[in-house]
Amino acid sequence: MVSELVLITFFVTSLQLMVPILFASLGEILVERSGVLNVGIEGVMLIGAFTTALVGIESGSVGLALLAGFGSGLLCGVALSALYVRIGTDQVVTGLMFNILAIGLTSLLRDQLIGGQVGPILRGISVPGLSRVRFVGDVLAQQNALLWAGIALTPVVAVALYRTWWGLQVRAAGERPGALAASGYDVWRTRYAAVILGCGLSALGGTALVLSSSGGFVPNMVAGRGFIALGVVVLARWRPGIALLGAAVFGLAQSLQFLASQIDALAGVPRELWLAAPYVATIFVVVFSLQSRYPAAVGVPYKPGTASQH
Amino acid sequence: MTLAAGLAVMAVVIGALGKNPLQAAGAVVDGSLGNSFGIGQTVQIWTILILAGLASAIPFSARLWNIGGQGQMYLGAMAAAGFGITLPASWPGAVLVPLILGASTAAGAGWGWLPAWIRNRYGASEIVTSLMLNFVAVLGAAYIIRDAWPQGFAQQTESVSDNARLPVLIDSLRADISIVLAVAAALGLWILMTRTRLGFAVRALGANRAAALLSGVSEGAVASAAFALGGAAAGLAGGVFVLGVHGALLNGFSAGLAFLGIAVALAARLNPLSVIPVAALFAILRVGSNNLQAGAGLSPATGDVLIAIFVIMLMVVGVIRFSYGELVDG
Amino acid sequence: MEQPNPKPALALRGIWKRFGAVTANASIDLEVHSGEVHIVLGENGAGKSTLMNIAFGHMQPDAGEIEIEGRPTRLTSPADAIARGIGMVHQHFALVPAFTVAENVLLGSRSARAGMLDRKGIVDEVSEVSARFGVPVDPSAVVRDLPVDERQRVEILKALHRDARILILDEPTALLGVRQIAVLLEIIDRLRDDGRAIVLVTHKLGEVMEIADRVSVIRRGRKQVELARGEFDQQVLAKAMTGQLIVDDISRSAGRDEPEVVLECRDLTVPEPSSGPPVRGLNLRVRAGEVLGIAGVEGNGQRALIDGLTGSARCEGAIRLNGEDIANALPRRLRRCGVSIIPEDRQGRGLVPDMTLAENLALVDLLAPPDDAPRFVSWRRVRAEAKELLEAFDVRPPDPDLPASALSGGNQQKVVLARELSRRPRLVVADNPSWGLDVGAIGYVHRRLVAARNDGAAIVLVSHDLDELMKLSDRIIVVYRGEISLESSRADVSLDDIGLAMAGARR
Helix, strand or coil: CCCHHHHHHHHHHHHHHHHHHHHHHHHHHHHHHCCCCCCCHHHHHHHHHHHHHHHHHHHCCHHHHHHHHHHHHHHHHHHHHHHHHHHCCCHHHHHHHHHHHHHHHHHHHHHHHHCCCECCCCCECCCCCHHHCCCHHHHHHCCEHHHHHHHHHHHHHHHHHHHEHHHHHHHHHHHCHHHHHHCCCCHHHHHHHHHHHHHHHHHHHHHHHHHCCCCECCCCCCCCHHHHHHHHHHHCCCCHHHHHHHHHHHHHHHHHHHHHHCCHHHCCCCHHHHHCHHHHHHHHHHHHCCCCCCCCCCCCCCCCCCCCCC | CHHHHHHHHHHHHHHHCCCCHHHHHHHHHHHHHCCHHHHHHHHHHHHHHHHHHHHHHHHHHCCCCCCCHHHHHHHHHHHHHHHHHHCCCCCCHHHHHHHHHHHHHHHHHHHHHHHHHHHHHHCCCHHHHHHHHHHHHHHHHHHHHHHHCECCCCCEECCCCHHHCCCEEEHHHCEECHHHHHHHHHHHHHHHHHHEHHHHHHHHHHHCHHHHHHCCCCHHHHHHHHHHHHHHHHHHHHHHHHHHHHCCCECCCCCCHHHHHHHHHHHCCCCHHHHHHHHHHHHHHHHHHCCHHHHCCCCCCHHHHHHHHHHHHHHHCCCCCCCCCCCCCC | CCCCCCCCCEEEEEEEEEECCEEEEEEEEEEECCCEEEEEECCCCCCHHHHHHHHCCCCCCCEEEEEECCEEECCCCHHHHHHCCEEEECCCCCCCCCCEHHHHHHHCCCCCCCCECCHHHHHHHHHHHHHHCCCCCCCCCEHHHCCHHHHHHHHHHHHHHCCCCEEEEECCCCCCCHHHHHHHHHHHHHHHHCCCEEEEEECCHHHHHHHCCEEEEEECCEEEEEEECCCCCHHHHHHHHHCCCCCCCCCCCCCCCCCCEEEEEEEEEECCCCCCCCEEEEEEEEECCCEEEEECCCCCCHHHHHHHHCCCCCCEEEEEECCEECCCCCHHHHHHCCEEEECCCHHHHHCCCCCEHHHHHCHHHHHCCCCCCCCECCHHHHHHHHHHHHHHCCCCCCCCCCEHHHCCHHHHHHHHHHHHHCCCCCEEEEECCCCCCCHHHHHHHHHHHHHHHHCCCEEEEECCCHHHHHHHCCEEEEEECCEEEEEEEHHHCCHHHHHHHHCCCCC
């Protein structure tokens, strides 16, 4: 059997790995709810991670690094919304090209600017009351503020989408942009806002990767987590609350390899099998989330003046 | 025309990075075509980019997003390594090479067919599934390299037998027959897309799915075929890597070329014939940009960045365009 | 009637709008006063919708002016129009299907309340507005589940909730049955009494007579005449609208004595089509050389029936084509059995707009070929055959290399007809084949369909247009809530019977 320490480490790692996917998913939910599919989310996270590391190294300040990560995501959002929304290029291939661009650009700048240096990281914070609870306290004591921020953000995004006028507009833009326009709103402006803000949140996923590990940047360090988030969003049926659960499941799946390595009975199983678990799980998720329906207008650029047709 | 616009964009980008575009262009050309080593490398990358471009171009024509080129390439490479290592080394090359490349092609086609099958059977988006299968394939290769046929602790498998290596065409360039295979594949797929019923069905499905369905297209079969053909091209690229370039399966061998293939397909506007020159241009950029570090002070990743910006620009000006169906009511 | 204000609520002056070579609006003037219903009458494609889209800011005119309450105004977007008190009920409703009625109404509300939504308050507010104007809807219902007349009322509520003084209704009766039209006209009457200015666009003469205070007739983008109540009658308007007397030049050959049954549906149920409400337990037969017309208020299952017949939705029960069971067969098999399909949405489902005419004409032959067809395509032969078909069906221009998107709507429909009817079909499923076409093209479509019937094809014709059904059908059935409420030969049925059956009365 496994010791308590192993289990604690397993859950600690799982929660740490959950955070990037949670931020990425929340951001992507906003984006997709407005009718845009951001396959470039992987690139947004990479740029967020790189900017965080760069500013952290240069300034030594975790706060500045975090802000910079978020800000870089907003900037990516500005660029991507110009393409996705204003110009109306195909979202899937634009996103893929953006990813190539981001991978190239971040590794190019890394070589020139920061190399293998590391910056400050976020420390675990203790939660009053919880820290004395056996096991749970041990797991949570090692978590940093981003976990709590992500958990706190989940209901905020949900309320924004379902309880505010802005959310009503965003959802209308994703379901039937023509109806939004005929109601006197600017579809483009609504989508800009959702894409920019969503990219900001997704970039925080990259920030979390950096600030919860070494504080440095490794080329292509996002390693498909953005793509996993695309699957989580489908699994969650575009609802922030379920996305939180989905991200948690994927956190667990990503640390399976560690748990398995501690169990003698599983020693013969190649570690690649455990490493593949989150990816295989994503496939199963999209296969068995059949009832979940993408917002009707996802992927289709909106052209003003066609509102009377649709 | 498009080409000139693209070069102009790149010049502006390089200029914006504070470098002299002409000097950089000189370094790119010099690095990729200036000596026999550079030419040899450029031809290698050209070969791979043609095949990777085809891997995207065919499914994209049906508006199916095959983003799994990397995984299909890995499957082809794994098949090539497996057969290249285990088949009797005494067999003549004329038997080994076609047999192994055939296996690579089939493996890639099978891996490519999988997301199409999932889509047909369960209606799940091929975007996410084909992407995820990339990671699974890469991990499979990692297992083979670490456990099945390890070469000590090196990040590669044992080498394939000498007879299984691709015959060299031009000695001084170390160019093997793979470029001929790639060009032949492009020609063959071009004929398929423009002259056969299958190709027509692929294009019709991509241009208006609803009308194609009502006219009697068999969506499952056509989608599977488009994906399998794309996967086959990628698988062949993987086989070429193992039998030609490296002689073994290396960790991380594809170096982003599969994703660059998407850029090739787009810039070629999904035309298999145009894939050939576009792949050549991008190969020059990629190999040549290795030379930029010394020549003009930029990193090797510059090539990829330039290519991505180039393709995004083509989309912005509308050279690359996709049509969208009406939103469905209810 | 009260004396109209000196200044019209909405005035369009000298409106011009061109699309490429087509002039949709040529110097059109239109005025509507408060407490007045102004009807804009014209055939499909006359330019009415373009004019209304300009009045609501969806489009900008090439020339001309818009005045609201006497003040010159520029409407660059629907937001401008809404801010100036204009509301529009769109022909294809501008509602979000996934939202509730209340959410849809609020989406259109321009009140300054930003921030949080008050869900309970929303529902109460919508109920209140709906009661005040006598526009009955359930505020918590999801729009996707509503029948078409209720969706329309949601659009009206949307405009009333933000207190629109000027209401534009674009073809509001096109999809409604007799009883629902009556309800709508009552609502419009109340709104007029309430002092609102109403512009109603239509191509049907009947409703004009009932509620119009003023009628403008538009033909080919030009205003023909404007008449006040008392100055017009049906004949005057019909002549102004069509510019000609309508001649029924269709010759139908007498049916054979006992022609074979081509299509037979037994207990046909299409439980959940993606396109709308289901049909249940339908029995019908169509013989060779017979046109079966299917009438019904939109949303009573005719869409489901078509989906079932064309292999686009799962169904239960039996569908037999010349005795062979084809229930749940995919379009591929249907095509091979000689079924031709003329979908309502020709750009979306009938044609591939980006492909050439030759490719479009060969679409079915190439996509659903016989088993022994060669794998390679001879484009030379395809082009030659296309050329012949384009000539035979009078498509202009008859250039096989032109993309289908380059043709006018009427010519596009001719391409669809050429492809579907030249295959000598056993069964033709035609869904509103003349929808949105001009008079000439409609006549052509009708002649071709009857010719196919005379050649022995069995034809299932679904249409919103009762005149079209009466003109072409040998037998008519009416669907109501997914079941047949009337079945009769055309000779034995009157428009009144059909109207009653569409409203649910059984004989």
